Amino acid sequence: MTSHEVDFNYFSQEHLLNAGCFDMRLIVEVVEQTLLDFEQGSIMFPEKIVQIFNQRTQERINCLPATMLDEKICGMKWVSVFPDNPHKYDLQNLSAIFVLSEIEHGFPVAVMDGTLASNMRVGAVGAVAAKHLAKKDAEIIGFIGAGEQAKMHLLAMKVVRPGLKVCRVSALTSEEEQEFIDQLAPILPDMEFIAAKGNVKMAMEGADILVTATSAQAPLLKAEWVKPGAFYSHVGGWEDEYEVVSQSDKIVCDDWKTVTHRTQTLSRMYKDGLLSDHDLHADLHELVSGDKPGRESDEERIYFNAVGLSFLDIAIALTMYKRAKEAGVGQSLELQHEMIFEHADIVNKVHL
Template sequence: MGNFSHLTHTHYNTYPGEFMAVHHKSTKASHRVGFTYLSQEDLLDAGCFDLRMAIEVAEKAMLAYEDHRIMYPEKIVQIFDQVSQDRINCLPATLLDEKICGAKWVSVFPRNPKRFDVQNLSAIFLLSEIEKGFPIAVMEGTLASNMRVAAIGAIAAKHLARKDSQSIGFIGAGEQAKMHLLGMKVVRPSLKECRISAKTAIEEEQFIDELSPLLPDLNFIRANTVARDAMVGADILVTATSAQAPLLKAEWMKPGAFYSHIGGWEDEYAVAKQCDKIVCDDWDTVTHRTQTLSRMYKEGLLSHNDIHADLHELVSRHKPGRTTEEERIYFNAVGLAYVDVALATAMFKRAESSHIGLKLDLQESMVFEHHNIISKIRL
């Protein structure tokens, strides 16, 4: 990545995002600007893979949002293939209390695993402080993105799943499914059984191989690619796929079950129609997307009045969560960028406190202050 040995001669001041170099030959003010670079491995080493932290950060962020302490503009979406939904999005948000503005640059290419045998999602964060406007961090963002999905699903389960839930079923066995299981186990430690259905038996085996050492008290069952076997009778149902098809059937969802819908169109309309409560992370955002509920809304099969609450209203206790043991409850999350930025900020702070990360220069001085600028200009 280049030679950064000169950084050992730089002293850092206490202002985020700005390096103050001590020049022994000059008293001229420094215009050095720098930031911290954090790889996924850096974040793991700093102990940032922490689902409890992610849940707490997400809850705090939702309360701040409700209190108008979050700036949350529209995201920028660039879709390159309408069929596959290959896309790159830019999602900004500002945390006014933390005085941090951030953005997530995230790519979602659903065909990647099949076409190239690589992950379908990758992300990077840019964080800036808003006192001077300087960047403070550039970070790997896939870990935070997947943790945010799990945290939001876990918070929903905390309010909407039965407290005595013992079984959870999955359609989909990718990274977000794995994260979801860890989050669900945090809020529902009563879970004893996990049934997993994927497109191939190999994916199911990999899911179990990776998760069973982390959750030794959980009994894992392969559904041998039969989605019904993973879902029927489960207290908590999760669909986490890149499919655009009604995979989950209404008859598989028993009374009292909680359904966490992660992807796009993964369930038949009858699933939502039979549920006693429908909750979204943000219903207004859902209406502009391509989820099952989005499709139903655009086809006139679902209205604003059919939505019980947005998730922040449950967190703040402005609306109730589960009120009976027999309710079927549907939860749909499309992603809240301000939660991503809040989580990235918390991860950055944890890494900083552990002195983990690479300090890099954005600039050593302003352009015309370079002593050899005449040799750099092309006129």
């Protein structure tokens, strides 16, 4: 008789870390390959479901599904974004969990932490953009924002631009800047770190790579600080003045159509009629596939904005799941031992 037991694997963030899943080089490669798979049409990517609980703070929980058709895996990211968490409660802004199911019988195969994969994805997407758009000899990177996304961005940028030597960081408080440095300096011992002590101009002016990853909604980054040849990765909401965009030689997005419906700088300009579809140079997958050129001169200022493609998260989750399973970490959990009416004592368990 066929067994009707259903089991799945559970992986906590610690299981994933112990299995070597915090491998930024691997995740950058997964992002590149998955962008190509998407272009080939081998990914199902329906609309996400959004539930916002507070319009002012944008506290929300989103449900983001995608299916890797070649791998026969359907996944869902269930992600919470609570922007007040860090400064009000000393808790992280974002937390996420994945469910992965196989699509031969439709059973779940894994439930796993999604915070590591989500945050790595944001950094890795910025790094894939930098690979095509930042100068090869980039040495100085500047940050506004010192939170989780900024940290991941630095690690990912270092993978594609190992020549980075100096990191300048500015945040709302000196404590945050120091924490960023204390946590990252041991991982990147060949880099010099400079805390800007809240001086945003000092962090950004003349940098080869600029990253804004803040919870602010204000034009923090000024156009005059962005030198010719600079690459700018915009991660948060409204973080730069409009001239940063208008002086850029190329604008690249992860997905322009999605960008036009959101609220960050490019979206605002689009809605104000200051940008049109013609101003977009490319979506990121077009650079990866070689359909459009990346950087073409040392003088170009290039603007990159990603709003997040959650099929990348599912692809990263699948990669982490395979690595963690191979490493023998995690727990196997039983979802059901048999079908409902197969339980021998079901007569005692039914309540009418």
